[in-house]
Amino acid sequence: NAGVMQNPRHLVRRRGQEARLRCSPMKGHSHVYWYRQLPEEGLKFMVYLQKENIIDESGMPKERFSAEFPKEGPSILRIQQVVRGDSAAYFCASSSLPTGSNEQFFGPGTRLTVL
Amino acid sequence: LAKTTQPISMDSYEGQEVNITCSHNNIATNDYITWYQQFPSQGPRFIIQGYKTKVTNEVASLFIPADRKSSTLSLPRVSLSDTAVYYCLVGDRSDSSYKLIFGSGTRLLVRP
Numbered sequence: 001n002a003g004v005m006q007n008p009r010h011l012v013r014r015r016g017q018e019a020r021l022r023c024s025p026m027k028g029h030s031h032v033y034w035y036r037q038l039p040e041e042g043l044k045f046m047v048y049l050q051k052e053n054i055i056d057e058s059g060m061p062k063e064r065f066s067a068e069f070p071k072e073g074p075s076i077l078r079i080q081q082v083v084r085g086d087s088a089a090y091f092c093a094s095s096s097l098p099t100g101s102n103e104q105f106f107g108p109g110t111r112l113t114v115l
Numbered sequence: 116l117a118k119t120t121q122p123i124s125m126d127s128y129e130g131q132e133v134n135i136t137c138s139h140n141n142i143a144t145n146d147y148i149t150w151y152q153q154f155p156s157q158g159p160r161f162i163i164q165g166y167k168t169k170v171t172n173e174v175a176s177l178f179i180p181a182d183r184k185s186s187t188l189s190l191p192r193v194s195l196s197d198t199a200v201y202y203c204l205v206g207d208r209s210d211s212s213y214k215l216i217f218g219s220g221t222r223l224l225v226r227p
Binding site for chain 2: 031033042043044045048056059091093095105107108109111
């Protein structure tokens, strides 16, 4: 059973471009969470999705950021018109139940660098 | 969710036991204590979870005193590969706790 998969692992964008980060949850998991981690800091919650629904996007910036988890295919975190401050590691986690603590399994992350 | 306080960093040597203490003075009755481990360039990985007294698994032990205002993660006989950041999280295990709240963690460096 493959773990949570994220791609690309590294993404370089110039200011103003769009960044698309993909997350394939563990098999059988229908709950996906996105977190952002700045250097030397802990992870910060961004958004929680269940198949085709955004449950909680309270941690996501109001502008330029969006997320989706379609019925088929991976979850996508989309950042439009990237700025240097968006440079960070973005982690996706999944779970089979909508609970926290030990039931979230994390992917390897996508490291976004904005030039 | 309860705020946690951990040492910023710790140094140890191979073969030693490492104890990392986390303070959570405002822990609520329904809160559990969970520890995650994060290696460089990887996502966090669950280590152990407990509510009170002592919990042990194949990786670590977790000691929680009666007042639950602190907890100690114990790593027996660490190796170089245990060099990582260790996060203490406190929260309710209900549906509303899906927002895992990570502090800055404790950076453990294991030296040969």
